Amino acid sequence: MxxxxxxxxxxxxxxxxxxxxxxxxxxxxxxxxxxxxxxxxxxxxxxxxxxxxxxxxxxxxxxxxxxxxxxxxxxxxxxxxxxxxxxxxxxxxxxxxxxxxxxxxxHKTDKAGHVAAVLFALCVVAVLVIGSILYLKCRLSARLWYRNKYGDPEINDGRLFDAYVSFCPSNIDTKFTNFILKPHLENRYNYKLHLDETSILPNTEPSAELLMNVSRSRRLIVVLSLAYLEQDWCQNSFRDGLFRLLEISHRPIFILFENQYKDVPAEVTQLLNSQRGTLKTLLWKADSVSPASEFWKELRLALPRKISLVDGKGDPQTQCQDDKDPMLTVSSEAADPDPDGDLGVRRNLYKAPPPRMAPETHAVDREPSGDVDISDLGSRNYSARADYYCLMTEPEL
The missing domain is CATH 2.60.40.10 (Immunoglobulins)
Structure with a gap:
């Protein structure tokens, strides 16, 4: 310009x-x-x-x-x-x-209407609702899949059982334990259970047998029914008994029945809820019979991870250590190709010459020799399997 x-x-x-x-x-x-x-x-x-x-x-x-x-x-x-x-x-x-x-x-532009905004908001709400439903329905299955793929199988820990089950010998508890809990876990998922219908704390103190059995099990399951709560140690001091169980077992599992839950004493439910971080509480409902119910999924998450083994391969503890001991394998017919060795020892054995015999004095004095050749005992390995056998000392008892 x-x-x-x-x-x-x-x-x-x-x-x-x-x-x-x-x-x-x-x-x-x-x-x-x-x-x-x-x-x-x-x-x-x-x-x-x-x-x-x-x-x-x-x-x-x-x-x-x-x-x-x-x-x-x-x-x-x-x-x-x-x-x-x-x-x-x-x-x-x-x-x-x-x-x-x-x-x-x-320049011409299209007018932004409210229809697109409403549709977008509805889509967001639908995604959130579907995501919430999928989370509620599939969260346990997803956790099980992740645990079974990347979780710790808890083998080589010297335990003989996956769970120690304590229940009261009442009609309902016995049927539930022997005809529902045990067959489902053992036949469907290959868990190994140890059932005990005796009082777990008869004198509010764990017995030596209880300590031994619990130490041989990876988990402790308590069927906490009304009949179970009528035991002396539950009526006298359930709080003290519970803390003793927490000392001898890692995160015990308590199973309660839904139809009995309203009759359970309030102090018991409050104490269980206050210890959610150190124990697991499961509620058996009417729809829990289905194998796909949340009860079995949560119980499997609380139990150790199982490894699928080929038939005839034996326990994973012995399999992982390549143990050929016939006492620790399923089939003992041809478990150890070298019977002269022990515990998988493979070495050349050199026997000492036979012992010198005294001069024969009379044929009548001669007796059949019953001596056993023990010259190779020094080359055998008799070290204890500390990772397989669970030993308890007196201070621990």
Whole structure:
């Protein structure tokens, strides 16, 4: 732009840029403001052009001239009202004063309706609901899959049983333990259980037999029925007995019956709930009979991970250590190809020469020799399997 007869160069106050782009919606209205700062000797009006042509009568225009704080400053303003009713109303609007001009380019955009926003919100809610349902239905199955794939199998720990089951010899408890719990865990998942219907704490103190049996088991399961709670140690001090059980067993499992739960003393349920981090409480319901119920899934998560073995391969403890001892394998017919050795010892045995016999005095004095050759006993390995046999010392008892 160059100076004119106005004496100074006119400056556009509005629009901020010489070519301004706008994206209004169809059906909206705009007021295009074109303001120019002039010198005191400049006179004239704005001329509006649409797409390089003259303005149509459909658009209203208001022009005004006003002075600034300084008497030498004059401002020329022109406001063009545009109603965007059709696609033809969009385009380039130019306000021109002599050789100075500024433009407004109106681009058409689709009006953002509420339908898309509502559909998006419904989709988000549906995803959250489906995700919550899948989490509630599949969380235990997912945890079981992860545990069975990456969990610790707990082998080579010297334990003979997977769980020690303590129950009361009542009609309901015996049927549940022998006809539901034991067959399901042993036949379906190959767990090995040790059942005990005697009082687990007869004198509120663990007996030596109890300590031995529990130490041979990886978990402790207590069928906590109303008949079980009628035992002396439960009635006298269930709290002290529970803490003793927590000392001798890692995270014991307590099974309660739903139809008896309301009759369980409040102090018992409160104590079990307060120890959720150190024990596991399961509730047997009417729908827990199904193998796919949450009861069996939670019980399997509380029990150790099992490893599927090929038939005839023996216990994983002996299998992992490549033990050929016929006393520790399933089939003992041809378990040890070297009967002269023991515990898998494979070495050359050198026997000492036979002992010298005393000169024969009389044929009657001679007796059949019953001596056994024990010259190779020193080469055998009789070290105890500390990882297989569970030994208890007197201080521990």
């Amino acid at each position: 160059t100076d004119t007869e106005c004496g100074i160069r006119p400056t556009f106050i509005s629009p901020p840029s010489v070519d301004q782009e706008l994206w209004p919606h169809v059906g909206s209205s705009l007021s295009l403001n074109c303001t120019l700062q002039l010198g005191d000797s400049c006179n004239g009006n704005f001329t509006w052009l649409k797409d390089g042509k003259g303005k149509q009568d459909l658009y209203g225009e208001q022009q005004s001239v006003w002075n600034g704080l300084n008497s030498s400053e004059r401002f020329l303003t022109s406001i063009l009202d545009v109603n965007l009713t059709t696609e033809e109303d969009f385009g380039k609007f130019t306000c021109q004063f002599q050789t100075f001009s500024a433009s407004f380019t109106l």
